[in-house]
Amino acid sequence: xxxxxxKISTAPTQSFSxxxxxxxxxxxxxxxxxxxxxxHIRQGEGLQFVGDSIQRFCSGDLLLxxxxxxxxxxxxxxxxxxxxxxxxxxxxAHFGENFWGETFSNLPExxxxxxxxxxxxxxxxxxxxxxxxxGRLLDESLQADGAxxxxxxxEILDLISRSSQTQMLSSIGFKMKLEKAEEERIGRIYEYxxxxxxxxxxxxxxxxxxxxxxxxxxxxxxxxxxxxxxxxLIEIRVGQACKLIMENRLDMKQVCYxxxxxxxxxxxxxxxxxxxxSPLLYQREFLHSG
Numbered sequence: 001x002x003x004x005x006x007k008i009s010t011a012p013t014q015s016f017s018x019x020x021x022x023x024x025x026x027x028x029x030x031x032x033x034x035x036x037x038x039x040h041i042r043q044g045e046g047l048q049f050v051g052d053s054i055q056r057f058c059s060g061d062l063l064l065x066x067x068x069x070x071x072x073x074x075x076x077x078x079x080x081x082x083x084x085x086x087x088x089x090x091x092x093a094h095f096g097e098n099f100w101g102e103t104f105s106n107l108p109e110x111x112x113x114x115x116x117x118x119x120x121x122x123x124x125x126x127x128x129x130x131x132x133x134x135g136r137l138l139d140e141s142l143q144a145d146g147a148x149x150x151x152x153x154x155e156i157l158d159l160i161s162r163s164s165q166t167q168m169l170s171s172i173g174f175k176m177k178l179e180k181a182e183e184e185r186i187g188r189i190y191e192y193x194x195x196x197x198x199x200x201x202x203x204x205x206x207x208x209x210x211x212x213x214x215x216x217x218x219x220x221x222x223x224x225x226x227x228x229x230x231x232x233l234i235e236i237r238v239g240q241a242c243k244l245i246m247e248n249r250l251d252m253k254q255v256c257y258x259x260x261x262x263x264x265x266x267x268x269x270x271x272x273x274x275x276x277x278s279p280l281l282y283q284r285e286f287l288h289s290g
Contacts, residue, residue, distance in 0.1 A: 016095035018141050024075035024088040030187055031072060035094040037065040040135050043089035046075040047239045050123035051170030052225045054235040056242045062131045066121030067097055091138050112161040123169035130163040171226050185210050197236045198260040238274040245283045252279055
């Protein structure tokens, strides 16, 4: 799973792109691009990677991803196959930081927007009523043409920049500007971990995937992701546990082992550390919200 530099296609008559995807594999790989990305998961669930942040995504989520920030959305298995049980529906816009020109970007009236685009380099999740309003404006943008497209995007960015209903995703110090060989190495680590997180992964085992010694791997992974490999693995496992809890098909003991934890004590401790809630409280709140 190499971090791909993606070239965003824009029509010759348009200054930025916006599209609707109804397949789960468009954003289903580790990638980055110089354009900012505003993505609305209209329908879909899975595991979301933005910089060094790992968490579940679900229908309705809205995010603003900054320039050259590595990210991808790994839809759950139920969205794949010849006759998938579930369908994806995603609206995504890509635009350059100064697509409307340097002079316009530096106008004093656009100070908040410019600051927001800078903050988005760590990834930004938009919530609450702001998310609902932006979602509606994005839907309108899909059908708009001419200057109306630009006006709608400006309205969206102005709304986000003035909203308190946003939260940053990556840690403040996160930066992952990698050479090609390093991108491929990080990709191999991620791919192997996602395929095998339900089993015990020894450090020597994952180090060999990265073609590094045990000690070199620990230093390398933390320097690139700002977290230990064990922490990274726990976040993936908790993400899987959240999915299983929301599906409400298994008891907590089964959720524990299906997520790759080897005992309930460890599962409860790790789950609460990552989510701030016990698995049972998380389940109650989810069922109550439905």
